[in-house]
Amino acid sequence: MLKRILFSGALLVCGFYSGSAQQIPAWQQLASQPAREQCATMQMDSALRAKYPEMGSRAAFEKTLQERIEQIKKLERTGRLADVVLTIPVVVHVVHAGEAVGTGRNISEAQVKAQLETLNEDFRRKPGTRGFNDNPNGADIEIEFCLAAINPTGGTITERGIDRINGASNFGKSTWSKADIDGVLKPNTFWDPEKYFNIWVVDFAASDDRLLGYAQFPSQSTLPGLSPNSGAGSTDGVVIRYQSFGNAEKGNFPVMQAPYNLGRTLTHEVGHWLGLIHIWGDANCGNDFVDDTPTQASESRGCQKGRVSCGGTNMVENYMDYSDDACFNIFTRGQKTRMRAVMEVALRRANLVNANVCGTSVVARPTANFRAENLRVLLGGQVRFTDLSTNFPTSWTWTFEGGTPSSSTEQNPVVTYNQPGKFRVTLVASNAAGSSAPFVREQYIEVLNVGLCADQTNFSGTRTVLRQPGGTGYVAGQNSRKTKAVSEFFDNSLSYNNMHGASLRFGVAKAAKGAETESIVTVTVWNARGFQNGPGAVLETKEVPLRTILEDVANNRATSIVFDRNVPLSGLPFHIGIELTYVAGDTVALTTTRDGESLLGTSWEQNANGEWERYRVRQGLNVAHEITARVGMKPSVQLTASKQFVLPGEPVTLNARGASIFSWAGQNLSSTLGGQVIARPTQTTSYTVTGSGLDLCNATATARIYVQPGTITGVPTALPDEALTVSPNPSDGLTAVSFRNTSRGILTLSVRNVAGVEVLKQQYQKTDDGFEKTLDLRTMPSGLYNIEIRVGEQVVRKKVVKY
Secondary structure, three states: OOOOOEEOOEEOOOOOOOEOOOOOOOHHHOOOOOOOOOOOHHHHHHHHHHHOHHHOOHHHHHHHHHHHHHHHHHHHHHOOOOOOOEEEEEEEEEEEOOOOOOEOOEOOHHHHHHHHHHHHHHHOOOOOOOOOOOOOOEOOOOEEEEEOOEOOOOOEOOOOOEEEEEHHHHHOOOOEOHHHHHHHHHHHHOOOOOOOEEEEEEOEOHHHOOOOEEEOOOOOOOOOOOOOOOOOHHHOOEEEEHHHOOOHHHOOOOOOOOOOOOOHHHHHHHHHHOOOOOOOOOOOOOOOOOOOOOOOOOOOOOOOOOOEEOOEEOOOOEOOOOOOHHHOOEOEHHHHHHHHHHHHHOHHHHHHOOOOOOOOOOOOOOOOOEEEOOOEEEOOOEEEEEEOOOOOOOEEEEEEOOEEOOEEOOOOOEEEEOOOEEEEEEEEEEEOOEEOOOEEEEEEEEEEOOOOEEEEEOOOOOOEOOEOOOOOEEOOEOEOOOOOEEEEEEOOOOOOOEEEEEEEOEEEEEOOOHHHOOOEEEEEEEEOOOHHHOOOOEEEEEEEEHHHHHHHHHOOOOEEEEEEEEEEOOOOOEEEEEEOOOOOOOEEEEOEOOOOOOOOOOEEEEOOOOOEEEHHHHHOOOOOEOEEEEEEOOOOOEEEEOOOEEOOOOOEEEEEEOOOEEEEEOOOEOOOEOOEEEEOOOOOEEEEEEEEOOOOOOOEEEEEEEEOOOOOOOOOEEOOHHHEEEEOOOEOOEEEEEEEOOOOEEEEEEEEEOOOOEEEEEEEEEOOOEEEEEEEOOOOOOEEEEEEEEEOOEEEEEEEEEO
């Protein structure tokens, strides 16, 4: 999404990219301050792609988009392409605080109409208006926008294309932050984005009061190379500051503020909404994927006609720059081709031209139509279906071959598929005029019985450790900018539901105390529900000894970790990364691709103020971290240790989970079976647990316990099995236990089943050499049991069979 920002009473326009908030310094400070992005479109898009994995990757979208652009260009060269004018229906949600219509935030119908008139002038390059230009590369986009006449229920809209929302009475808010807009306002007020282009006109909160607006980048379609899921329908559209919505030259609109009072904020944001990137490519001399826009070093300010950068004259009049409203007047032919291609490959955009809501309502039977967010899912995965039927149906009858449920009367049902294969979906839509013919998609949903456990990574390129540009330290590690954390975004496009571990490759690891360090590095998993798909809430953390990372770097291997539990992903995007602490002499840095080898925008950093942003936006770097997520649809064995650094013989509790039966290997274990054991290592030792009894992605996990120099504390002496007598064995469960040694004190008798679950525990006072007790297991199920007797530092075990 993209935003504009005010400085000292002035607003700035924001550009296309995938949703990022932008701030603009005062014009008089531009010469001495680095340029700052003023559009939040890129930032918001990134956040949404994390929150909604079904949106797929920007790189996949760009690949398919470029393929379609080339097809269009070929048709244009042969003269076989005649563009038709596409008409997009618009609803403007005017968000006010109870003011009278035409006052303050509750802008007038005339102001709304002035804005739509301006938008059409710009997109049609209309002669005699500010939207016209005589640039040889200038283009009539042949896209028009109409104010909707019919609301989602089929009724007539009193003020055409306007939906007035009292934010104060409905939501208790007069001003709106980005988080509240996308988290509260949009989901509760949007109209079907398959039929309406949603525009929200708001008063931004103080935290965002320099913003002019932002847009949501087009999500993807079922074409090759694109995710079949659109996602984020509840947030799709454009948000504009009410003081910049309209055109001051077309009426008396006192709330509008120069120099962003001529309606070009919406033109710029609609460019983003239709797939255009900022003209400078959001990088120094970057790529906006359009051939006929000149390369430029950064955004323009004011109206810097004649500005030269990157070896040529910049097109500061282009709507996708950051110039003032009065300066804008150009979309190029290449930008037209890109926007027209988006209208074909982005299904939600393409469906708008068939909505037929700008005319009068016609009562007729529906024509059924639908699409699925996922056409391919893993076994046990879910698919959300979206109704696209025309003529305002009021009831729906779905049939899902192979699905659960097998039928539904919801408009947009969610179906689970628990068997592999390709399955048919049928829809009949009805209204007062009758029912549609059944609409059938044969072999529409493919359910895969493979890949239920997978390793996922965005890394593909040359392994590199990036030094911090213009400072000291490392981009993906401690540096002079005091970066607090770095992360890698995973879109989770196949909707895996859990993650058991991860692999992170470090290129640098240093410790002030060398190999004896007890410092730790925290690996963190976040959900992707932060701003613009950035890191949100923490899902899990894992403390990794810096000593482990030192060993891995020295041996040129990645650091593998197993989380303490199967991290719930819920089929949604997520981030994995590290939190950075600043201790003198301790340094780590992750490896990345070389700059330019990854265009996905998946690498993020948290600055010293706690603000997350993509490397691409903040540092102009296009890289991916070398991080691998180990995900699955099945559980895995997880292992947690109560301590990682101990004195010799000091007890460590090891807990395993994820399976029903566990067996252990390692030094000085209290047991080799069970979900919990006590280890008393006398030297640095790795303990491995193996799980069974369930269908698992990963059946083993290992914990390494580091033993510090020191005096060995008491380690239980394992006595020979002969010291314990159990008779009869096998038995019906009633058996005599006899144990003899010279120890005195509290004696603990415990019994565990084969799964390691403790089924009986009793304590006695041992006052003689001999101990005898009748053990009654007759109420227990038949099977193998492990009897353990512990007195002081001595322990003895024996297996017993109950038939």
